[in-house]
Amino acid sequence: MCEIGIGRGHDVLRATLGSCVGIGLMWRNRGVYGLAHCLLPEAREPSAGIGAKYVTLAVPSLLKLMSIDKADVDQIEAVIAGGASMVQQQTMPRHGIIGDQNAQAAKRLLAAAGIRVVHEDLGGEQGRQLLIDCAQHCYAVRTFSRAT
Template sequence: MPDGNDIQVRMCEVKLGSGNDVLRAILGSCVGIGLLWRKRGLYAMAHCLLPEPPQAPAGEGAKYVTDAVPTLFSMMGLERARQDEVEAVIAGGACMVQHATPPRHGLIGEQNARMAQQLLAQTRIKLVHVDVGGESGRQLVIDCAQHQFVVKTIGRST
């Protein structure tokens, strides 16, 4: 991969990529949100731990889905008028822990995925791929040079 970086997007991070960069995130119950602005050759990914903060908005970053979406827009310089030029992919949100009975507050992976989809539905961005839920982890990869993404399922070892 000449002239490019392999950019690992770790938990609670937001990263940008362009040129020959490759953005990657390994996701379990966390949700990954990838934005592809092919027209500008600009790509971004957030790796979100929780759907929303327990109180007022926390601010910038990707710990919470509710903060990650505006942070992605800000980092990309994406104005509402240009949102229709951008595509989104959401992956992750799996149930990685076996529960005897479902938690009272619900499954965090499901909440993460639902919040990401709700927030993107309020924009002009086209959601082109959703791969969430189940009991398997995923890897979300955005290859900036190829202008493509891929979601790979990571099987659970028995």
Template structure:
């Protein structure tokens, strides 16, 4: 029997894990941002609803991608000099709504992914895996004990 602790990361939330923890988020248009700091054995997962806010929110949170990434870094106690040691995983960002005509703006899932990519690149954090876009949901799991992640697609049923 293992002492694994499953941490379900709900919408607008962050989970931090180590040891035998398993972080899990189920995503549609939201983007899941996983940070893996293998050398320290610390892992983080944010479940972000929107790319950015009109007024930047204060404190720790994950409603917005622009809030989630600094929050993850803070909770994982990652200093700027260690950004290069991190690996990032992005999942989700699907188009879950069928439009009769494409809207004038990019779908929210696409905006979420683009914002995460831009911020991570600017911080020098390497994205090692992306499973984003399309029209299906996904589940992102980070197994802290195995130092591994997996993205599972959730197919639509009509």
């Protein structure tokens, strides 16, 4: 959780997600891939560091770690997964459903950066695993049910 990674060659990046959201960036032309596992949508205070705890930190961190400039964004593809509601709520939490907030923040930040989302698998009540296979230049999203 809250990890960020960059891969090339034979690396396989993976994140197991519930209400967290996984943001994968694929720069197939350069063979560079990134994956962030985000716990929360926004940090209370802005940060210039590198990290993935917050979606608002993860997107700029991925861009920086992958050396993606504004001129390169048309070559970048994104995949996002997670944002599930893994716990049955008796009443709506006053802060809202965190999985939904994570998913919306990821979509909003990727759109603001001009990055095209080629696949999203968000929401619902099932967990997911997001995998990016750097050697095969592909991704996969697997779902699993929550324990009852």
